[in-house]
Amino acid sequence: MPSPIAHGLVGLTVHVLASRDREELRDPWRIGVTVGAALVPDVDLLFRFVDGANHHNNETHSIGFAMLAAVTAAVAFRLVRWRRPVVLALALGLAWAGHVLLDLLNLDTHPPIGVMALWPISDGYFKSPVLLFLDIGRTLDWTAVRHNTVSAAWECVVLVPVLLVAWRYRMRQLGRSQWREGSRASP
Numbered sequence: 360m361p362s363p364i365a366h367g368l369v370g371l372t373v374h375v376l377a378s379r380d381r382e383e384l385r386d387p388w389r390i391g392v393t394v395g396a397a398l399v400p401d402v403d404l405l406f407r408f409v410d411g412a413n414h415h416n417n418e419t420h421s422i423g424f425a426m427l428a429a430v431t432a433a434v435a436f437r438l439v440r441w442r443r444p445v446v447l448a449l450a451l452g453l454a455w456a457g458h459v460l461l462d463l464l465n466l467d468t469h470p471p472i473g474v475m476a477l478w479p480i481s482d483g484y485f486k487s488p489v490l491l492f493l494d495i496g497r498t499l500d501w502t503a504v505r506h507n508t509v510s511a512a513w514e515c516v517v518l519v520p521v522l523l524v525a526w527r528y529r530m531r532q533l534g535r536s537q538w539r540e541g542s543r544a545s546p
């Protein structure tokens with residue numbers, strides 16, 4: 360699995376692209392929801408403490424679960440009257456699906472290899488033939504710490520530029536819309 364840094368960067372990128380104005384861009388709740396959705400599929404690592412079995416990379420790592428989460432969130436956001444609930448729910452679903460995509464693209468050394476990406480249509484495990492990210496060790500010895508530092512640095516090399524491009528695009532869009540509002544307001 361990639362590190363939480365990689366998943367967080369994908370969540371932030373989705374948040375930037377889904378924000379309509381500066382208020383949404385700075386809203387800690389919207390940031391929390393989207394970045395949280397990019398991280399939360401790995402909660403299945405904790406299910407081991409319930410029954411002792413490994414549940415990692417199963418149902419929570421699927422497009423089906425991402426869609427289910429988005430639909431549930433849309434209802435919840437509408438009930439609590441959040442601004443643009445459907446867009447926020449779509450951002451949540453996209454960030455969740457982004458987690459699945461990243462896990463498809465990383466080196467996996469813990470069986471079962473791959474993720475249950477197409478659940479509930481298929482309960483097979485899928486893995487991209489082309490791998491972009493390294494694995495993350497789950498122990499705390501120095502070898503694993505060194506390896507994880509290199510893996511996380513590589514994730515930043517790949518994903519920070521994507522976030523910066525999204526940020527630049529959003530800033531340009533916001534600049535244009537503010538200019539339009541300004542020219543409308545001027546006599």
Ligand SMILES: [Zn+2]
Nearest residue numbers: 360400401462
């Ligand atoms: Zn994962």
